[in-house]
Amino acid sequence: MWLKIKRLFFMSLVVGVLGGVIGGVTWILLFTMNVGIDLLWYLIPTRLNFVFYPLVVCAIGGVLIGFWEKRFGRYPRELSDIMAEVKAGEKIPYNNLHIIGIAALMPLIFGGCIGPEAGLAGIIVGLCFWFSDKFRFAFSEIDEIAKIGMAATVGIVFGSPLFGFFNQIEDENQQPVIPKNKKMLMYFIGIIAGFGAFNLLSSIFGGTPGLGQFPPIENTGGIEWVSAIPLALVGGCIGMLYFVFKRLVKVAIRPIKNYIVLNAVLAGVILGGVGIILPYTMFSGEHQMTELMTTWQNMGFVLLFVTGIVKLLIGNICIEMGWRGGHIFPVIFSGAAIGYAIAIFLPIDPIFCVAVVTAALTSAILRKPLAVVLLLLLCFPINGIIPMTIGAFIGGAIPVPKFLREI
Structure with a gap:
């Protein structure tokens, strides 16, 4: 009995320390990202009056990204690929973490239309x-460490510990398989320790602004509930x-697929060129969400709707053409923009409309419906x-068409 308690305490301590390290590494990368964005997109442009600044900067970024990939390989990898390998028990190498970073x-x-979760996941895993x-000598459950680290990273990046947990265990067409007893405890120790370390560093040195907070839904009458399913x-x-x-992007770039630098530069030109006309199509959308909440009525239906749709396209262009990263933040922003666009024409509470869409x-x-709800509660x-x-x-529940399932 005492031996089991001792082993549980030791494993909890190890997982807690690992969670704290994960929180610290996540904060360092996100802090560095924000410093770079502030310098490149706020400090320098205020001293220049150059309309084509986004086009030039994104093209330069494409050159750097292309040559880095040509030298070191396709990094970072997509979050779904990393998760699949971890769940399959495959080992992720750790001798190139600085390259991935x-x-x-x-x-x-x-300014890529991507989120940070993929790159962070690769480093943390x-x-x-x-x-x-x-620590393999210490206890047999050590193989679960990578899954715990994945859950902690996702929970920290999105500011939602429960999302990190359920995103890790919830698979399409399957009921969530909840780890039992000791494993479940280890998941939450790792996630909470990482979340605590990240918030501590953010409170001392500053951190990410987050997605912003939508105001409460004021009206939930009959017309809102009737419109919920159609929305x-x-x-x-x-x-x-x-x-x-x-799929369209994959087909379009097939002739130049092997030209790594050309792909990255072309993606930068498209990103920057579109960004001059539709600024919200750049970046992950995390920083711009609060602005969207206050300006949507002045933007009008066409601009909101087009921004939401084009951001889905630009995100795929970035990821497929070498500007790799996550897609969750841009997708949320697209949904909010389209939801606000629809709310302009419907006599319903706009936040209700945005929430459903x-x-x-x-x-x-x-x-992953359950994980999405927990994420959006943020x-x-x-x-x-x-x-x-x-x-x-x-x-x-809407099925993905057969010809699109392979992607």
Whole structure:
């Protein structure tokens, strides 16, 4: 009995320390990203009056990203690929974490329409496998370390510990398989330790601004509930465009697929050129969400709707053409922009509309309804949980067409 307690205490301590390290590494990368963005996109442009600044900067970014990939390989890898390998028990190498770190930061700093979760996951999972190799002698459950690290990283990046947990265990077409007893305890120790370390560093030195907080839903009358299912269907169907765009981009770049630098530069030119006309199509959308909440009525239906759709396209262009990263933040922003666009024409509460559409669109792409609801609670009010649940489960239930499933 005492031996079991001792082993549990030791494993909890190891996982807690690892969680703290994960929180610290995550903060360092996100802090570095924000410093780079502030310097390149706020400090320098205020001293220049140059309309084509985004085009030039993104093209330069494409050159750097292309040559880095040509020298070191395709990094960072997509979050879904890393998660699949970890769940399959495959080992992620950890001798190139510095290369992954720079590869992850460059597209983020140069304005890529991507999120930081993929690059961070690659670094953290590699770190976890290094950690597990060092402590393999201590206890047999060490193989679970990488999965715990993945959950902690995702929970920290998105500011939602429960999202990190359920995103790790919830698979499409399967019921969530909850780890039992000791494993479940280890997951939450790792996630909470990482979350605590990240918040401590953010409170001392500053951190990321987050997605922003939508105001409460003021009206939930009959017209809102009647419109919930149609709105969810619209959001889910628009979410299918993400997969359509992904396939179209893959086909379009096939003739130049092996020209790594050309791909990256062309992606930068497209990103910067479109960004001059539609500024919100650049970056992950995390920083711009608060601006969207206050300016949407002045933007009008066409600008909001086009921004939301084009951001789904630009995100795929970035990822497929060498500006690799995550897609969750841009997808959420697209859903919010399209939700606001629809709200302009409907006599319903705008936040209700945005909550349903965003949840449906995001779930149609992620295929994880429960995780999506927990994630969106980070920025939507608590009285939006029912509309978001309706949207998430309807959007996640819309089948991906057969010809798009392979991607």
